[in-house]
Amino acid sequence: MANNNHNILDFKNITKHYPGTVALNDVSFGIKKGEIFGLMGENGAGKSTLLKILSGAEQETGGEILLDGEKLTGNPYERRVKGISMVYQGLGLALELTAEENILLGNEKTSKIGTINHKAQVKKARSVMEKIGVDFNLRVPVYNLSADEKQLVAIVRAISLNAKVVALDEPTSSLSRNEVEKLFNIIRKLSKEENISFIFVSHHLDEVFKITERIAVLKDGQLQGVLETKDTNSQMLTEMMVGSKIMKQHTKQFFKENPVPDSNKVILEVKNLTRKGFFDNLSFKVREGEIFGIAGLLGSGRTPLIKSIFGAEVFDSGEIIFRGKKVKFLSPKQAIESGMVYLTDDRLNEGILKTMTVGENITIENMKKVSSKNGVINRKRNYDTQKEFIDKFSIRTTGVNQSMPSLSGGNQQKALFARLVNTDCDFLLLNEPSRGIDVKIKEEMHELMFNFVSSKSGRAIVMASSELPELVSTSSRVAVMRQGRIADILTGDDINEAKIIEKMV
Amino acid sequence: MVSIKKNNDVGKDKDNQQKNKTKSFVHLMLDNPAFSALIFLVIFFSIISTRFFSVNNIINIFTQVSITAIIAFGMTFVITSANIDLSVGSVLALAGMVFMALSVAGIPVFWGVLITIGLGALIGFFDGFVVTFFKLPSFIATLAMMTIARGLALLMRGGTTISQGIQPSYYWLGQSRIAGIPFPVIALMLIFLFMEFLMSRTTFGTYTRAIGSNPEAARLAGISNNRILIIIFAIVGICSAIAGIITASRLGVGSPVTGQMRELDAITAVILGGTAMSGGIGTIRGTFVGALVVTILNNGLTIMGVSSYWQQILLGLVLIGALAIKKFQRS
Numbered sequence: 001m002a003n004n005n006h007n008i009l010d011f012k013n014i015t016k017h018y019p020g021t022v023a024l025n026d027v028s029f030g031i032k033k034g035e036i037f038g039l040m041g042e043n044g045a046g047k048s049t050l051l052k053i054l055s056g057a058e059q060e061t062g063g064e065i066l067l068d069g070e071k072l073t074g075n076p077y078e079r080r081v082k083g084i085s086m087v088y089q090g091l092g093l094a095l096e097l098t099a100e101e102n103i104l105l106g107n108e109k110t111s112k113i114g115t116i117n118h119k120a121q122v123k124k125a126r127s128v129m130e131k132i133g134v135d136f137n138l139r140v141p142v143y144n145l146s147a148d149e150k151q152l153v154a155i156v157r158a159i160s161l162n163a164k165v166v167a168l169d170e171p172t173s174s175l176s177r178n179e180v181e182k183l184f185n186i187i188r189k190l191s192k193e194e195n196i197s198f199i200f201v202s203h204h205l206d207e208v209f210k211i212t213e214r215i216a217v218l219k220d221g222q223l224q225g226v227l228e229t230k231d232t233n234s235q236m237l238t239e240m241m242v243g244s245k246i247m248k249q250h251t252k253q254f255f256k257e258n259p260v261p262d263s264n265k266v267i268l269e270v271k272n273l274t275r276k277g278f279f280d281n282l283s284f285k286v287r288e289g290e291i292f293g294i295a296g297l298l299g300s301g302r303t304p305l306i307k308s309i310f311g312a313e314v315f316d317s318g319e320i321i322f323r324g325k326k327v328k329f330l331s332p333k334q335a336i337e338s339g340m341v342y343l344t345d346d347r348l349n350e351g352i353l354k355t356m357t358v359g360e361n362i363t364i365e366n367m368k369k370v371s372s373k374n375g376v377i378n379r380k381r382n383y384d385t386q387k388e389f390i391d392k393f394s395i396r397t398t399g400v401n402q403s404m405p406s407l408s409g410g411n412q413q414k415a416l417f418a419r420l421v422n423t424d425c426d427f428l429l430l431n432e433p434s435r436g437i438d439v440k441i442k443e444e445m446h447e448l449m450f451n452f453v454s455s456k457s458g459r460a461i462v463m464a465s466s467e468l469p470e471l472v473s474t475s476s477r478v479a480v481m482r483q484g485r486i487a488d489i490l491t492g493d494d495i496n497e498a499k500i501i502e503k504m505v
Numbered sequence: 506m507v508s509i510k511k512n513n514d515v516g517k518d519k520d521n522q523q524k525n526k527t528k529s530f531v532h533l534m535l536d537n538p539a540f541s542a543l544i545f546l547v548i549f550f551s552i553i554s555t556r557f558f559s560v561n562n563i564i565n566i567f568t569q570v571s572i573t574a575i576i577a578f579g580m581t582f583v584i585t586s587a588n589i590d591l592s593v594g595s596v597l598a599l600a601g602m603v604f605m606a607l608s609v610a611g612i613p614v615f616w617g618v619l620i621t622i623g624l625g626a627l628i629g630f631f632d633g634f635v636v637t638f639f640k641l642p643s644f645i646a647t648l649a650m651m652t653i654a655r656g657l658a659l660l661m662r663g664g665t666t667i668s669q670g671i672q673p674s675y676y677w678l679g680q681s682r683i684a685g686i687p688f689p690v691i692a693l694m695l696i697f698l699f700m701e702f703l704m705s706r707t708t709f710g711t712y713t714r715a716i717g718s719n720p721e722a723a724r725l726a727g728i729s730n731n732r733i734l735i736i737i738f739a740i741v742g743i744c745s746a747i748a749g750i751i752t753a754s755r756l757g758v759g760s761p762v763t764g765q766m767r768e769l770d771a772i773t774a775v776i777l778g779g780t781a782m783s784g785g786i787g788t789i790r791g792t793f794v795g796a797l798v799v800t801i802l803n804n805g806l807t808i809m810g811v812s813s814y815w816q817q818i819l820l821g822l823v824l825i826g827a828l829a830i831k832k833f834q835r836s
Contacts, residue, residue: 310725336727349719350719351722353719353785356715364723364728365727367708367712371707377708
């Protein structure tokens with residue numbers, strides 16, 4: 001490969017704004033011809049947005065992409081013809097169509113009058129399949145194929161149109177170990193023999209180490225750096241993904257001076273909690289006055305755990321004892337009525353009510369407080385409550401009637417936190433409380449959390465987070481999860497970034 | 506993807522809102538296409554025909570609008586919750602048939618009304634149950650109910666009407682006047698006030714919009730989506746039954762073939778009134794305006810002597826026009 005230094009693809013200062021959030025901020029890096037390039041980051045770091053901009057499904061707010069030195073433009077189909085192919089996580093196959101039809105979808109071989117020439121299509125598909133040495137039935141609907149065969153259909157489809165760059169989004173998520181190995185061999189072969197470049201998106205560290213040559217790490221829409229895979233290790237990568245480097249200045253530790261004594265009464269006890277495939281045999285106790293941190297990488301089980309406690313998801317076995325009573329909530333409603341509330345990690349899709357006002361978004365979880373027994377809203381009390389929280393949490397709005405999506409991400413998050421506090425529940429389950437918000441509001445959120453637990457007795461918070469500085473700063477103790485198990489529960493001086501990372505990977 | 510797109514729209518809405526701080530009349534009109542259409546139609550028909558803007562014709566319009574509007578009020582809740590009910594026309598016919606059959610059977614009118622409304626509620630409960638427990642899309646569930654209710658109505662008298670042996674008291678609801686105002690208009694006003702209150706001043710209305718806005722967020726906020734949805738379908742069932750009672754009582758006949766295409770009139774009124782098909786936004790007063798536009802268009806054109814075939818074409822164009830203005834404004 002003589003032209004090894006030649007970049008086939010260049011991202012130049014790519015920026016993407018959504019109302020209220022900056023999804024990507026000035027991201028620049030290049031990918032060489034025939035290179036297998038890893039793209040890593042936690043949820044919401046900007047990986048998917050970057051891929052969507054590359055494919056043409058979304059328009060960048062600023063910056064440009066160069067393919068072979070030329071500015072890349074056009075819709076997804078035009079870009080595919082130019083050599084940019086995507087294999088999305090759901091594979092993007094039409095399951096009712098046959099493999100042959102899927103591979104040539106949008107690029108059919110037709111006769112003069114427009115009918116499909118299946119013979120020619122099969123021939124074309126076969127030629128690609130032989131090139132990479134795979135075989136599957138071309139004539140049956142794709143839903144009849146196994147998971148790895150579907151993956152192969154998607155890859156054959158991706159490279160059938162003279163692909164120069166193929167982006168694979170979490171390609172291994174539905175594959176067994178053997179199948180992953182096979183897939184990797186195919187990727188290596190294509191990169192060596194056909195000089196095709198791959199963008200490999202995955203949150204499995206071991207896979208990324210195995211297959212890639214270089215890795216770019218994104219966090220909160222920022223490029224943290226591009227590393228040579230052989231010069232790095234899981235510790236370094238994890239640090240970059242969870243961002244201990246950039247947030248060093250934020251090291252106020254709320255519980256350092258006054259730790260929560262073991263004698264405090266237990267508010268939540270989790271015993272041997274298990275949900276097959278998600279988490280296994282988890283046990284811990286949360287005491288009055290605590291902010292109990294749960295650390296773990298994407299896929300470690302922190303979200304399923306916290307949602308299962310809340311009754312938004314189910315668990316298979318084990319016990320949850322809340323304020324001395326054994327509970328198993330069948331719905332969030334039951335959990336809220338028993339005195340616990342949940343803050344989602346997916347603000348856009350599970351948190352905000354987009355068509356409603358900021359004020360309504362705050363009071364929605366406790367309408368009882370602002371209405372009579374038979375459900376008639378007391379408009380003055382409603383307004384006063386909304387106004388009270390907007391002032392108390394200094395949410396920046398033009399008023400209670402501003403529409404929720406027009407707030408910045410940080411202020412939306414504060415409004416959601418206000419929604420929880422307005423329920424008068426004394427136990428909060430927070431999932432990524434400061435995801436996608438700027439440093440200043442992050443600190444405000446942390447103050448709000450600490451004030452919450454310290455201002456009244458009988459209160460506690462469980463906080464799942466992928467951000468180490470946040471965990472270190474706000475947690476009284478930190479349970480570190482790894483692949484569905486609690487690797488360790490850290491206390492006191494052990495709550496530091498190095499120790500957490502050591503247990504995480 | 507969808508959420509992001511919506512997000513953009515709402516962001517732009519806010520810009521619009523700020524522009525509107527000038528509060529110019531033009532903006533007010535543009536922001537409420539149905540309202541502007543209503544004013545335009547009233548002025549237009551008043552100029553064209555002296556008969557249009559008369560007390561008699563206005564009472565006439567309100568009598569005509571009552572059936573569509575009462576159904577559309579219920580439909581507003583359904584569409585605001587991001588669902589649809591296609592069965593309203595058939596339920597109207599079935600309710601009319603049952604109401605008249607009860608009359609023939611000698612049931613006092615008070616109980617006749619109560620039982621018929623109960624039937625409407627029951628059908629709504631069933632729709633809501635199918636939608637929430639079997640997780641069927643409401644389009645499918647109510648499409649099925651549309652043919653079931655129509656079939657039941659036809660089955661009752663082998664496809665014929667009920668017109669013999671009806672107690673005179675059963676005509677009262679459709680044909681009497683109080684202080685010169687027809688009873689259907691009074692019923693319309695009472696139902697309007699109640700439904701407007703329900704949507705804008707109660708927790709139920711707030712929950713309806715929350716579920717339509719984002720069902721998962723609503724669930725995580727402790728709302729029983731299923732319970733609310735079942736009640737919503739029961740409400741639209743009751744509305745259809747009331748419309749069926751008024752229709753049958755006015756005509757003095759229970760007919761199994763009335764109410765066909767009523768679902769489309771109601772949906773048109775709701776959409777014209779500014780309720781979002783995608784859910785989360787909806788007002789009863791908007792729907793009332795939308796229903797008036799539909800009715801006045803038909804009424805005025807009839808006075809002008811325009812054929813009912815042309816009326817249908819024009820109504821379709823008005824619907825497209827009103828929504829196009831709204832979209833155009835947003836982008």
